[in-house]
Amino acid sequence: MKKKKSSNVVKYNRWGYIFLIPFFVTFIVFQLIPLFGTFWNSFFENYRSGRQQIGPNFIGIENFKTIITSGLIWKYARNTLIMWVLGFVPQIFFSLLLGAWFSDKRLSIKASGFFKTVIYLPNLIMASAFAMLFFTLFSEGGPVNSILVNLHILKEPFAFLNDIAATRGLVGLMNFVMWFGNTTLLLLAGMLGIDPSLYEAAEVDGATSTQKFFRITLPILKPILVYVVITSLIGGLQMFDVPSVLTNGKGNPMETSMTLIMYLNNHLYSKNFGLAGTVSVLLFLITGILSFIVFKVSNEKNVK
Incomplete structure (x- = not known):
């Protein structure tokens, strides 16, 4: 009987591996092989000069020297990180605040399900459509300038997209609006999983709401916070569609909103696949x- 049971378990486990096959095939074909292909292409000279195809010729690390010595990748990495921080800081602040409100049973917020749905809705909108909306709203002849001029806050329309701080701020604002709902739900799920008895014990000891948040909620949420920071960082370094649509792919003004992926896309557009592969590899290493x-x-903070 034991042998029959063990054989049945083995047969049952086989189906689990069989159902995993489509994932592994998709991962290998569409992610793993292109990843190794990108690394391989970064060591080759491979571009078009007019109608003439140059390469592929193996040149070692010359592509890496060209990209690094130009200094552009560090400039665009700084642009990308600045715009990511502008969107992520308010995102994590409001996500923690809303998560604390929705998870607090004493507040008993009515129609909380409706509000959770509403704050997540911007995440479902295509980033390019969102960027076009903001481009229209904040153009010199757009409704935002019209309202500000009519309220006599501004004497004349302000060129938001010609100002470095304003352009970066708009990109950060769009990223914040699009992603804070997703972050809120992730943090809220972690907060709802905290044992209520911990808060009850803290209340008996006379702890305030602020003390409970910083001494109980945040330490327990740390694994989820680390996950949110890392995934947001990876997404931020891959920022492309929002600044590209907002600045027509040029990263204006003066390339201060040019991101790493926009820089990579320029090499793909010019069909310089060697340098494009090099930028991809460096982006992978930076990430x-x-x-x-x-x-x-x-x-380290956990150990301390």
């Missing part, structure tokens, strides 16, 4: 290093 730093810093 890995920054994610490792975030993970390491959070672990």
